[in-house]
Amino acid sequence: MNLLVVPFHDWRKISQEGFRTRDAHFIEAFKKKSSITQIIINRPTTVLEIFLKRMGQPIQGAVIHSQNNFKLYQIEPQVYVIDYVSGDVFGQIFKGHAWFIQHYENPRYTAFIKECLLKLKVEEYHLLNQNIFAAKLSKNLKPITSIFDAWDNFTKFEVYKKYHKNILEAYAEYARICDFWITNSKDNTESFSIQFKPKNIFLIKNGVEVSRFTKEKTFTIPDDIKDIPRPIIGFGGKISHLIDVDLLNRTMEKTPNVSFVFVGQILDKAIYKSINKVENFYYVGDKHYDDYPNYVKSFDVGIVPYVIDKNKTSGANTIKVYEYLAANKKVVGTHGNGLEDLQDYVYIVSTADEFSEELNKANNEKLSLNFEEHTWDSKVTELLKLIQSA
Known part of the structure; x- marks a missing residue:
């Protein structure tokens, strides 16, 4: 099967940070399927963006075709990346994310993609688009099957x-x-069914690569948290608008006897600034996904202090919960964000008092999750069955 994948994140960013996001996990799981030739259509970028976001490391792979600002890389025997580095630096600066919409629609990029398919002797293919800004690209290509991965609600x-x-x-x-x-x-x-009425929509939740997080696998407590007083209440993920800052601040105030350790990228600086930097709060920065499991394994409890207001949530099914559970950690989170489906395995709270009370309990009386249906491999297998039936 020939599969074109349009990820949300730049391939350089994925390579630099590790395969930690839904789109990257899908790509990594597809790579393990010997029956699939995977052609990744990379997000358009500029030299300035590569420099500013510190993505300067060249794409690892052999250039097998190039034309002006476009390149085709062979990453592995059955994995290719089509890359577009535009010279339109000022356009990207002034247009913001609208620039991506414009450049995914660039007829020269579409023509180069089709040229690459001819070079690779790919006549028929399926298309999985995971990028909200790349709808015009899906429109301009002619796959056997066209799929959109509507992860989270960008509205x-x-x-x-x-x-x-x-x-x-x-x-x-x-x-x-x-x-x-x-x-x-x-x-x-x-x-999505009510508002946009797609022809068909199927639920494929997030998953986890269990082998990364299992406690049986040898790990080392990272140097930057080994001296932090226990118990460690850990959050591993992006600091964004999804965090209920008021709830978090009140919970930290009510639970001074534990350490709150946050690991991850700061997406929303205003949210991070509004977190009270109390004595028992520790932010240790963003970590490569190869190093990140050591932090999760070092937590005593994993938390998901997310907003529950329907107008603020994004329809998330947070990956971190599966990672916490794979590491056999007690998990405490708020209603929504997919936690209700896991209520037999995680503690769900509504107030700071409930949150603090649960964090002070060492016991974990919840069931252990059977991960057979929650691996990334099982998720892409679900998708492949849908493609075959379509």
């Missing part, structure tokens, strides 16, 4: 508020042209 992301109209148009475009959608949560399945 609710404050950071993309300026592009709300563009995002609505993209969802509507995907609804028209795609054979089916997949999404990561029941909330999204319901809201």
